[in-house]
Amino acid sequence: MPASWFLPRDLHPAAWWVWALGLAVAAGRTTNPWLLLTICAVLCHVVIARRADAPWAMAFRMYAYLAAVIIGVRVFFRIVFGGAEGSTIILRLPEIPLPAWAAGIRLLGDVSAESVLGGLYDGLRLATMVLCLGAANALANPKRLLKAMPPALYEVGTAVIVALSVFPQLAESVQRVHRARKLRGGAKGRRFRALHAVIIPVLEDALDRSLQLASSMDSRGYGRAGVVRARARLLTGTLMITGLIGICVGVYATLDGSTPRFLATPFLIAGLVLGLIGFRTAGTRVRRSRYRPDRWHPAEFVTALSGVGVAVVLFATSSVDPTNLNPSLSTLSWPLLSWVPLVGVLLGVLPAFLTPPPALPFEAEPVPETEKVPA
Amino acid sequence: MIELDRVSFWYHGQPDPVLADVSLSIGEGELVLVAGRTGSGKSTLLGTFNGLVPHFTGGHLEGTVSVEGVTTRERPPREFAHLVGVVGQDPLAGFVTDVVEDELAYGMEQLGLAPQVMRRRVEETLDLLGIAELRRRPLRTLSGGQQQRVAVGSVLTMHPKVLVLDEPTSALDPIAAEEVLATLARLVQDLGTTVVLAEHRMERVIPFADRMLYVPGDGSVTDGTPAAVLRSTPIAPPIVRLGRLAGWEPLPMSVRDARRKAGPLRDSLMPVAAEPAVEPGEPALSSSSVVVRYGPVVAVRGIDLDLRPGEVVAMMGRNGSGKSSLLWALQGSGPRQGGKVRAGGVDPAELPSAQARKVVGLVPQTASDLLYLESVAAECAAADAESGAGPGSCRGLLDRLAPGIDGGKHPRDLSEGQRLALVLAVQLSASPSIMLLDEPTRGLDYTAKAALAGMIGGMAAEGRAVVVATHDVEFVATVAARVVVMAEGEIVTDGPTAEVLGGSPAFATQVTKILGPGWLTVDDVAAALPQAVR
Numbered sequence: 001m002p003a004s005w006f007l008p009r010d011l012h013p014a015a016w017w018v019w020a021l022g023l024a025v026a027a028g029r030t031t032n033p034w035l036l037l038t039i040c041a042v043l044c045h046v047v048i049a050r051r052a053d054a055p056w057a058m059a060f061r062m063y064a065y066l067a068a069v070i071i072g073v074r075v076f077f078r079i080v081f082g083g084a085e086g087s088t089i090i091l092r093l094p095e096i097p098l099p100a101w102a103a104g105i106r107l108l109g110d111v112s113a114e115s116v117l118g119g120l121y122d123g124l125r126l127a128t129m130v131l132c133l134g135a136a137n138a139l140a141n142p143k144r145l146l147k148a149m150p151p152a153l154y155e156v157g158t159a160v161i162v163a164l165s166v167f168p169q170l171a172e173s174v175q176r177v178h179r180a181r182k183l184r185g186g187a188k189g190r191r192f193r194a195l196h197a198v199i200i201p202v203l204e205d206a207l208d209r210s211l212q213l214a215s216s217m218d219s220r221g222y223g224r225a226g227v228v229r230a231r232a233r234l235l236t237g238t239l240m241i242t243g244l245i246g247i248c249v250g251v252y253a254t255l256d257g258s259t260p261r262f263l264a265t266p267f268l269i270a271g272l273v274l275g276l277i278g279f280r281t282a283g284t285r286v287r288r289s290r291y292r293p294d295r296w297h298p299a300e301f302v303t304a305l306s307g308v309g310v311a312v313v314l315f316a317t318s319s320v321d322p323t324n325l326n327p328s329l330s331t332l333s334w335p336l337l338s339w340v341p342l343v344g345v346l347l348g349v350l351p352a353f354l355t356p357p358p359a360l361p362f363e364a365e366p367v368p369e370t371e372k373v374p375a
Numbered sequence: 376m377i378e379l380d381r382v383s384f385w386y387h388g389q390p391d392p393v394l395a396d397v398s399l400s401i402g403e404g405e406l407v408l409v410a411g412r413t414g415s416g417k418s419t420l421l422g423t424f425n426g427l428v429p430h431f432t433g434g435h436l437e438g439t440v441s442v443e444g445v446t447t448r449e450r451p452p453r454e455f456a457h458l459v460g461v462v463g464q465d466p467l468a469g470f471v472t473d474v475v476e477d478e479l480a481y482g483m484e485q486l487g488l489a490p491q492v493m494r495r496r497v498e499e500t501l502d503l504l505g506i507a508e509l510r511r512r513p514l515r516t517l518s519g520g521q522q523q524r525v526a527v528g529s530v531l532t533m534h535p536k537v538l539v540l541d542e543p544t545s546a547l548d549p550i551a552a553e554e555v556l557a558t559l560a561r562l563v564q565d566l567g568t569t570v571v572l573a574e575h576r577m578e579r580v581i582p583f584a585d586r587m588l589y590v591p592g593d594g595s596v597t598d599g600t601p602a603a604v605l606r607s608t609p610i611a612p613p614i615v616r617l618g619r620l621a622g623w624e625p626l627p628m629s630v631r632d633a634r635r636k637a638g639p640l641r642d643s644l645m646p647v648a649a650e651p652a653v654e655p656g657e658p659a660l661s662s663s664s665v666v667v668r669y670g671p672v673v674a675v676r677g678i679d680l681d682l683r684p685g686e687v688v689a690m691m692g693r694n695g696s697g698k699s700s701l702l703w704a705l706q707g708s709g710p711r712q713g714g715k716v717r718a719g720g721v722d723p724a725e726l727p728s729a730q731a732r733k734v735v736g737l738v739p740q741t742a743s744d745l746l747y748l749e750s751v752a753a754e755c756a757a758a759d760a761e762s763g764a765g766p767g768s769c770r771g772l773l774d775r776l777a778p779g780i781d782g783g784k785h786p787r788d789l790s791e792g793q794r795l796a797l798v799l800a801v802q803l804s805a806s807p808s809i810m811l812l813d814e815p816t817r818g819l820d821y822t823a824k825a826a827l828a829g830m831i832g833g834m835a836a837e838g839r840a841v842v843v844a845t846h847d848v849e850f851v852a853t854v855a856a857r858v859v860v861m862a863e864g865e866i867v868t869d870g871p872t873a874e875v876l877g878g879s880p881a882f883a884t885q886v887t888k889i890l891g892p893g894w895l896t897v898d899d900v901a902a903a904l905p906q907a908v909r
């Protein structure tokens with residue numbers, strides 16, 4: 001392994017997304033709580049090992065809370081709305097009689113272990129997928145991801161970056177105007193008037209800023225080479241949107257076993273092809289270059305492949321041994337865990353060891369001691 | 376380099392042209408200072424250089440503007456990005472990305488330069504502007520001077536032939552402004568870039584300007600060397616006014632030039648009796664050990680300050696030294712964690728805000744935050760209602776502060792100075808006995824500053840205590856009797872203006888630098904001149 005492998009740097013954000021989506025797909029294929037918990041453990045370990053000291057990285061905790069809430073809500077709903085599928089009744093609640101028009105809905109009543117477990121497994125699966133998203137958000141710098149967009153989406157990326165930088169400014173000017181409002185004795189008076197007094201100066205401020213930004217962008221060459229004929233734009237737009245729809249249908253069909261098979265792979269591939277053609281035609285017309293683009297180094301491939309690997313292993317085992325991945329709820333028993341899927345899921349932890357640590361945050365002074373290489 | 380051939384410009388629906396039949400040519404490597412009152416057409420003139428006027432602003436342009444032989448008629452401003460670099464007043468509003476390095480590269484990405492070229496130019500520019508250590512910093516966390524230097528860098532990376540700066544220092548404190556101007560001087564000296572620069576505080580630029588364009592506001596443009604143009608302009612820095620007063624020929628452009636000629640003048644001046652200080656009476660406002668903190672950051676560190684009726688106090692100190700926090704705390708609307716404030720027997724912080732403003736008035740840094748209605752008349756009526764004053768009292772105050780403002784005008788259409796007068800009138804309608812002004816001189820030209828000085832004098836004559844937080848030494852010398860200098864949330868100096876400003880090189884006015892301590896303003900000197908010379 002070359003010495004430069006572990007030099008601190010930020011990994012390509014797309015690599016983290018591929019990895020996280022791979023784990024999410026894997027989580028979608030199983031309800032086995034052991035496997036799902038293993039995936040959660042893998043996610044947490046990698047996030048803690050490889051996240052940078054940045055605001056978005058701190059959001060992982062929020063996703064963890066959200067995941068816990070999801071599990072709680074799923075189980076709670078099973079208890080409240082009809083939890084009697086199965087024979088092992090663990091809780092007897094008085095059933096609340098509902099009027100005739102609400103037939104089919106049951107409120108409270110007997111609660112069976114099977115339905116609570118079903119809710120728990122289901123909730124755990126969803127929670128794991130949410131946690132996967134959280135991991136991707138924590139590990140991939142969202143701004144670098146926008147920069148890594150294909151040239152065809154450059155305008156969208158710029159708009160999003162501008163919008164992101166406008167929000168703190170807007171918050172600041174609301175605060176400032178609100179404070180100034182007090183100086184005019186603004187507390188009294190009707191609500192609407194008070195709102196008016198805050199909104200007008202803030203909007204004026206925002207409008208001024210956007211005009212200044214527009215003139216600055218114009219004089220700095222924005223959109224210099226981006227003049228595309230209307231017909232060409234229509235063509236690329238149609239190609240890309242059709243492609244995206246195709247991909248959506250394909251992905252849905254692939255993940256949901258009950259949809260007809262012909263919707264799965266053919267749609268996915270057709271959508272991808274159309275989308276890529278659209279991207280290329282849009283991209284070739286853009287004469288713009290990119291400063292220090294993120295590149296795919298071996299570490300990125302390792303990360304992405306480990307995620308894909310997890311998904312592939314779970315796909316493969318689900319066709320061989322489905323009961324292991326989806327423990328039976330009709331006969332209560334401890335869910336079993338076999339070696340193959342477990343090892344498959346553990347593949348996902350590789351990035352924690354095989355990727356370089358994140359680059360130092362801007363405040364940190366470079367200190368010689370940071371040169372140690374993780375084992 | 377830049378050629379204007381009989382250029383006229385007017386906005387649709389306006390009878391008078393902003394520019395009328397202007398012809399001029401700016402050569403390679405020149406540093407050109409553009410001066411004129413606010414709203415006189417300086418920005419319009421600068422905007423024509425890369426076609427922002429009229430492509431972006433609208434309006435009608437006649438004649439030809441060409442840069443390096445390319446006319447702005449055929450091409451939009453973006454096609455001039457590699458020829459003309461434009462830097463605006465508020466750097467933050469012009470930033471597209473959010474990190475220094477990306478911002479420097481943005482323009483080059485639009486030009487489609489090769490990655491190696493971009494990398495090299497970014498590194499060169501970081502060094503040239505001395506901002507290498509900021510490269511990964513988010514733009515919002517930089518100081519004003521640093522932001523403006525990044526803004527300059529972000530157009531320099533495109534290697535433009537001309538750099539156009541529209542009042543690049545008007546939103547900055549003096550130290551930050553020095554930083555930016557020093558950078559510009561270096562660019563002119565080292566790279567030979569042509570620089571066209573509009574600037575209010577021209578005394579800072581005149582020493583190294585080759586040429587000056589004065590825009591009086593009637594559509595014409597006066598062109599010449601700074602010494603020639605400044606001989607007759609109605610706006611002039613103190614050094615030039617002193618030169619005119621003393622009849623020096625040629626007019627001095629720097630403190631050094633003036634000092635060498637100042638000997639005879641200094642000897643002929645007769646010392647005047649110092650004005651009697653305000654007699655110490657009952658303070659209008661007294662405060663003791665005021666503490667303001669934001670979490671772990673201490674903004675004001677136990678300050679004692681008394682204000683007497685009829686006294687004008689200037690509050691100085693670098694940005695972040697706690698001036699604003701102290702003013703807000705004294706007014707009662709801002710946070711205050713400790714200490715006592717008494718004004719008229721009450722603590723304004725304990726009153727509801729409508730009552731507090733009848734005791735202490737405050738004009739915040741962005742004065743226009745207080746205005747939200749569609750016309751001057753509506754603002755005045757609202758102010759009367761809010762203050763419980765008789766109808767027409769705010770309008771009366773406004774007419775005394777700045778006569779002749781049309782009541783039907785939108786507050787945004789007023790000049791900076793007029794808007795400030797309107798906000799002052801709104802705040803005065805509550806007739807507070809203490810008036811606090813937070814950086815009112817920001818973005819004002821010489822004329823507007825003189826008008827503001829008049830307003831402040833009037834308020835003090837009515838027996839109000841006035842506090843002005845400002846960086847502007849010359850302004851302080853004209854209005855204030857007492858100066859308080861703050862640093863790190865503490866008061867460093869508190870004394871009569873002549874002592875505080877005369878005693879330190881950092882706060883000395885231009886006249887003090889030329890004639891020595893004891894002389895603060897040109898008006899002082901004029902008063903002390905022997906009758907014969909006057």
